[in-house]
Amino acid sequence: MFEKYYSDRIKKTPSSFIREILKVIQDPKIISFAGGLPNPISFPKDELKKSMDNITRDFGDKIYQYSTTLGLDSLRSQIAQRYKKIWNMDIGIDNIIITTGSQQALDLIGKAFINKDDVVMVEKPSYLGLLQAFCVYEAKFVQVKLNDDGLDIDELKRVLKNDKPKLSYLIPNFQNPTGLTYTLENRKKIFNETKNQDMLLIQDDPYGELRFENKPRIPYIGLNETDKNIYLGSFSKIVTPGMRLGYAIAHPNIIKMLETAKQASDLHSNIFSQYLISDYLKNNDLDLHIEKIKNLYKSQAYCMLDSMEKYFPKDVKFTHPEGGMFIWVTLPEGQSSLELFNKAIAKNVAFVPGDPFYVEERNVNTFRLNYTNADNENIIEGIKRLSEAMKEK
Amino acid sequence: MFEKYYSDRIKKTPSSFIREILKVIQDPKIISFAGGLPNPISFPKDELKKSMDNITRDFGDKIYQYSTTLGLDSLRSQIAQRYKKIWNMDIGIDNIIITTGSQQALDLIGKAFINKDDVVMVEKPSYLGLLQAFCVYEAKFVQVKLNDDGLDIDELKRVLKNDKPKLSYLIPNFQNPTGLTYTLENRKKIFNETKNQDMLLIQDDPYGELRFENKPRIPYIGLNETDKNIYLGSFSKIVTPGMRLGYAIAHPNIIKMLETAKQASDLHSNIFSQYLISDYLKNNDLDLHIEKIKNLYKSQAYCMLDSMEKYFPKDVKFTHPEGGMFIWVTLPEGQSSLELFNKAIAKNVAFVPGDPFYVEERNVNTFRLNYTNADNENIIEGIKRLSEAMKEK
Numbered sequence: 001m002f003e004k005y006y007s008d009r010i011k012k013t014p015s016s017f018i019r020e021i022l023k024v025i026q027d028p029k030i031i032s033f034a035g036g037l038p039n040p041i042s043f044p045k046d047e048l049k050k051s052m053d054n055i056t057r058d059f060g061d062k063i064y065q066y067s068t069t070l071g072l073d074s075l076r077s078q079i080a081q082r083y084k085k086i087w088n089m090d091i092g093i094d095n096i097i098i099t100t101g102s103q104q105a106l107d108l109i110g111k112a113f114i115n116k117d118d119v120v121m122v123e124k125p126s127y128l129g130l131l132q133a134f135c136v137y138e139a140k141f142v143q144v145k146l147n148d149d150g151l152d153i154d155e156l157k158r159v160l161k162n163d164k165p166k167l168s169y170l171i172p173n174f175q176n177p178t179g180l181t182y183t184l185e186n187r188k189k190i191f192n193e194t195k196n197q198d199m200l201l202i203q204d205d206p207y208g209e210l211r212f213e214n215k216p217r218i219p220y221i222g223l224n225e226t227d228k229n230i231y232l233g234s235f236s237k238i239v240t241p242g243m244r245l246g247y248a249i250a251h252p253n254i255i256k257m258l259e260t261a262k263q264a265s266d267l268h269s270n271i272f273s274q275y276l277i278s279d280y281l282k283n284n285d286l287d288l289h290i291e292k293i294k295n296l297y298k299s300q301a302y303c304m305l306d307s308m309e310k311y312f313p314k315d316v317k318f319t320h321p322e323g324g325m326f327i328w329v330t331l332p333e334g335q336s337s338l339e340l341f342n343k344a345i346a347k348n349v350a351f352v353p354g355d356p357f358y359v360e361e362r363n364v365n366t367f368r369l370n371y372t373n374a375d376n377e378n379i380i381e382g383i384k385r386l387s388e389a390m391k392e393k
Numbered sequence: 394m395f396e397k398y399y400s401d402r403i404k405k406t407p408s409s410f411i412r413e414i415l416k417v418i419q420d421p422k423i424i425s426f427a428g429g430l431p432n433p434i435s436f437p438k439d440e441l442k443k444s445m446d447n448i449t450r451d452f453g454d455k456i457y458q459y460s461t462t463l464g465l466d467s468l469r470s471q472i473a474q475r476y477k478k479i480w481n482m483d484i485g486i487d488n489i490i491i492t493t494g495s496q497q498a499l500d501l502i503g504k505a506f507i508n509k510d511d512v513v514m515v516e517k518p519s520y521l522g523l524l525q526a527f528c529v530y531e532a533k534f535v536q537v538k539l540n541d542d543g544l545d546i547d548e549l550k551r552v553l554k555n556d557k558p559k560l561s562y563l564i565p566n567f568q569n570p571t572g573l574t575y576t577l578e579n580r581k582k583i584f585n586e587t588k589n590q591d592m593l594l595i596q597d598d599p600y601g602e603l604r605f606e607n608k609p610r611i612p613y614i615g616l617n618e619t620d621k622n623i624y625l626g627s628f629s630k631i632v633t634p635g636m637r638l639g640y641a642i643a644h645p646n647i648i649k650m651l652e653t654a655k656q657a658s659d660l661h662s663n664i665f666s667q668y669l670i671s672d673y674l675k676n677n678d679l680d681l682h683i684e685k686i687k688n689l690y691k692s693q694a695y696c697m698l699d700s701m702e703k704y705f706p707k708d709v710k711f712t713h714p715e716g717g718m719f720i721w722v723t724l725p726e727g728q729s730s731l732e733l734f735n736k737a738i739a740k741n742v743a744f745v746p747g748d749p750f751y752v753e754e755r756n757v758n759t760f761r762l763n764y765t766n767a768d769n770e771n772i773i774e775g776i777k778r779l780s781e782a783m784k785e786k
Contacts, residue, residue, distance in 0.1 A: 007511075009504065015652075043454055043458075052449070061436055061438070066430055100637075103660045104658060104659040112399065113400055129657075133658075136654070137400070166398065236459075240457040242455075242456060242457040243665055257399060263522075263525060265496070266497040268637070269493075269637065270493075
């Protein structure tokens with residue numbers, strides 16, 4: 001009875017498949033590899049409580065009052081310092097806007113930069129939250145195949161030439177959903193192909209800090225070489241997602257447009273949590289905390305990979321992430337991961353079928369596994385059950 | 394250099410005039426009646442700190458983890474209970490979505506229900522944050538004059554017939570910017586005129602609890618008589634705005650579309666603050682707290698009104714609010730409140746000129762005063778300065 005009121009954009013926007021799955025699998029009997037949740041034992045609860053005591057004592061009313069749209073200066077300054085230190089980026093607080101989780105950064109970019117039918121280049125497969133966010137602004141997506149070393153350069157060239165994307169969205173580190181990381185060489189090639197293109201390049205990096213293989217960080221595409229990059233980051237995977245704090249780093253003119261978009265969207269992000277995270281960063285060694293998370297996730301990733309080697313049919317392929325939260329599985333040609341999903345649920349184990357990560361393909365033979373939110377015992381048991389589901393006729 | 398990337402919608406969206414003004418008047422010498430800030434002495438700081446201690450002790454990881462898009466069940470249930478008690482509304486948690494401040498509810502409604510050039514009926518003058526939020530979705534606004542008793546019914550009839558609005562946005566209690574309240578009779582007339590219209594009616598009510606004149610609450614337009622109403626509420630003016638928690642109440646089918654829009658926008662609102670406010674409501678008497686705020690604002694409102702009676706030129710008119718946060722001033726015909734603004738700033742007193750509250754009119758002779766965020770001494774001094782500015786040639 002309300003259909004006549006719905007906007008065209010919302011009719012086209014898929015409800016998040018993952019969030020629907022998460023509702024289905026509330027049953028505690030189910031071992032879930034479906035979500036993208038950090039392991040709760042990684043939350044620095046005592047330190048955050050200490051920071052609450054600090055800021056309620058030190059900042060009076062400011063932690064409860066309305067605040068500025070761009071975000072708390074001290075937090076923006078801490079972010080700038082971190083990116084200067086790690087990446088030698090020449091940035092200040094004018095390059096940074098705090099967002100309500102990095103999902104909001106995607107919404108704001110959509111608001112500020114996408115007209116109906118504007119072409120947006122994304123990976124194939126891509127983050128479904130991005131597909132959802134930009135679908136709202138009626139973007140036209142083109143997908144470029146992701147290989148083990150990063151974007152497929154031939155496809156990239158073809159898309160740049162034929163489709164002339166206005167925006168591009170990439171997750172170069174421990175990609176969601178595949179867990180793949182672009183090599184340095186691949187990144188250089190991408191920069192060479194894109195640098196003269198009239199295109200803004202978004203690099204979303206929620207997992208970049210979670211490199212558990214002991215190899216050096218790989219610089220962003222076009223780092224310190226272009227003004228057309230938008231870098232997204234988040235405290236969700238390294239401190240706490242519940243506080244909904246992410247950020248975008250870009251040229252001040254881009255930040256200004258995101259600010260206007262944010263005024264209209266939620267005025268500003270929760271200021272209490274901005275003071276909280278700022279105090280946490282001031283009084284704790286974030287790198288030391290990240291080190292603990294990495295050790296935890298490394299053990300969980302290896303446990304899952306080892307179990308997959310041991311139990312999965314040999315014609316099932318999967319990625320070997322060097323960090324982050326996900327493994328991407330490819331079933332033999334012609335098999336459907338949606339069908340496998342139903343069999344798996346019957347055996348009380350869940351994952352995310354590949355379909356929602358693609359713009360067009362359906363009934364694909366790929367799916368996503370998350371290893372960060374289950375203990376090793378459950379990982380082994382879950383993979384066993386999944387293997388049995390695979391072997392069922 | 395980035396103009397070519399901007400979306401059409403963001404080019405049309407005005408940056409919030411108020412937020413720009415707030416930047417200008419950081420100077421502590423300036424007495425500001427410009428913002429819409431609650432008085433910080435009204436924040437229940439000790440009680441909120443107590444609730445922090447409670448929830449960090451009782452809820453473990455849940456206050457830091459990802460959560461559901463619709464919001465915390467216990468908080469939604471508390472909201473439902475309150476509306477049942479006050480308004481005898483037959484609602485449950487399926488009728489409620491928690492939003493990142495009630496500004497986000499406006500953004501979500503725009504996302505879910507507005508196509509380019511859809512007609513939206515608003516008051517004249519209207520809340521500028523709404524104009525900004527819906528401008529993003531390229532709504533076509535029609536304004537209906539606001540009289541002392543509410544909407545002008547003749548204009549309303551004409552607009553309903555000629556423009557056939559799909560949505561309507563009203564603030565029936567202590568309206569922003571005018572401070573006016575629709576009478577019961579006016580509300581009944583509006584319901585009679587609109588009930589057979591294919592139109593969703595949004596009633597935004599951030600100030601309704603702040604009725605400091607001792608008269609009974611006036612029911613919403615069409616309360617308990619239609620499924621086409623969307624009610625918006627907020628904890629910003631009665632507990633704390635910094636936590637960014639508002640909500641929408643509507644038919645479950647409407648809530649479902651807002652949920653899809655919210656998934657794409659920020660996944661979910663800060664879950665820590667949802668637990669916090671829920672605990673605060675459980676362990677404190679909100680009505681008792683609101684009583685204190687009302688007494689405070691009553692004294693401030695009367696102080697400002699008395700000063701205005703005493704010092705303003707007699708040909709300057711103004712509203713007499715029975716609650717809320719604002720007084721609306723009308724200068725003699727032909728005078729410009731923008732010009733007065735510049736003179737006032739020179740005398741270190743600030744307000745919001747009327748222009749941004751109108752869709753088309755510019756250089757209007759009206760402006761908004763806020764009395765909640767200054768003490769009585771400053772109110773008297775500020776009104777004196779403003780009167781002097783008015784008398785300047």
